[in-house]
Amino acid sequence: MxxxxxxxxxxxxxxxxxxxxxKAAVSGVAVFERVSVTASEQQAEEVEYxxxxxxxxxxxxxxxxxxxxxxxxxxxxxVIHVAAKKATEAGRIEEGLRLKNAVVNAIETDPPANASGWxxxxxxxxxxxxxxxxxxxxxxxxxxxxxxxxxxxxKLASATSH
Amino acid sequence: MPxxxxxxGVTLGSTSITTVQSVSFTESSPSTTMGGDxxxxxxxxxRGMRQVSGTxxxxxxxxxxxxxxxxxTLGFTGEDSASSDDATVSIVGVEITDCSTGLxxxxxxxxxxSFNAISADGTTSPVTIT
Numbered sequence: 001m002x003x004x005x006x007x008x009x010x011x012x013x014x015x016x017x018x019x020x021x022x023k024a025a026v027s028g029v030a031v032f033e034r035v036s037v038t039a040s041e042q043q044a045e046e047v048e049y050x051x052x053x054x055x056x057x058x059x060x061x062x063x064x065x066x067x068x069x070x071x072x073x074x075x076x077x078x079v080i081h082v083a084a085k086k087a088t089e090a091g092r093i094e095e096g097l098r099l100k101n102a103v104v105n106a107i108e109t110d111p112p113a114n115a116s117g118w119x120x121x122x123x124x125x126x127x128x129x130x131x132x133x134x135x136x137x138x139x140x141x142x143x144x145x146x147x148x149x150x151x152x153x154x155k156l157a158s159a160t161s162h
Numbered sequence: 163m164p165x166x167x168x169x170x171g172v173t174l175g176s177t178s179i180t181t182v183q184s185v186s187f188t189e190s191s192p193s194t195t196m197g198g199d200x201x202x203x204x205x206x207x208x209r210g211m212r213q214v215s216g217t218x219x220x221x222x223x224x225x226x227x228x229x230x231x232x233x234x235t236l237g238f239t240g241e242d243s244a245s246s247d248d249a250t251v252s253i254v255g256v257e258i259t260d261c262s263t264g265l266x267x268x269x270x271x272x273x274x275x276s277f278n279a280i281s282a283d284g285t286t287s288p289v290t291i292t
């Protein structure tokens with residue numbers, strides 16, 4: 001039996017993202033009533049819609065590249081799903097974008113403790129890289145839903161530091 | 163066939179050099195050819211001194227800058243996936259002569275150290291690869 005140490009850094013990143021969203025507040029009012037974590041796309045789609053805004057952190061995958069000195073440059077790919085209820089389509093779009101921007105500000109203000117940019121020859125991954133968000137203000141009226149992809153970079157010191 | 167996965171354990175004298183992306187070096191035997199009047203092709207060759215020089219590419223620009231002028235034996239290992247095929251390189255009499263650095267948006271730092279090497283006895287190559 002080999003005694004191992006498991007840092008589980010990708011989970012730490014996921015949990016820190018969840019925590020940042022839970023703590024997010026505007027004028028002292030929490031932005032999201034509930035924040036949950038899933039790895040299931042279907043579960044994220046079938047989320048129980050509520051009167052107040054919610055967020056779901058969906059883990060997609062972790063990728064890694066080998067760097068100099070035996071280090072690994074990694075990134076966790078997440079999709080943050082947010083949903084809120086508004087009566088009008090214009091109101092839903094406005095609220096969807098407000099929540100999308102709140103998500104970005106929340107995580108950029110309180111980034112995961114392990115988040116780190118890394119690079120090698122000809123490549124660089126920022127500590128937090130945002131993808132293109134997708135907004136849906138019609139399919140689940142009166143709810144608006146926004147899916148926000150994000151990659152969080154981090155470094156591991158060696159092949160046995162996972 | 164060896165495939166080198168990494169350049170590791172780079173040292174100059176007692177100093178470790180980290181963030182190394184690659185080390186390259188050349189051992190050359192320069193010569194000049196010449197011929198007499200009426201010759202269309204050279205008929206004689208004059209050899210110059212054999213020369214060993216090379217470069218070390220690394221990401222840590224501050225570390226690189228501090229190494230200019232340092233001298234000693236340069237050692238490193240080209241790690242093969244099968245350790246039995248590792249290439250261990252030792253170059254004696256090395257001196258770092260130049261440092262060219264670059265910092266860019268969204269990129270790793272790039273520094274290129276140039277070095278040359280001299281023989282201990284004037285006849286033995288400074289380079290040993292085992």
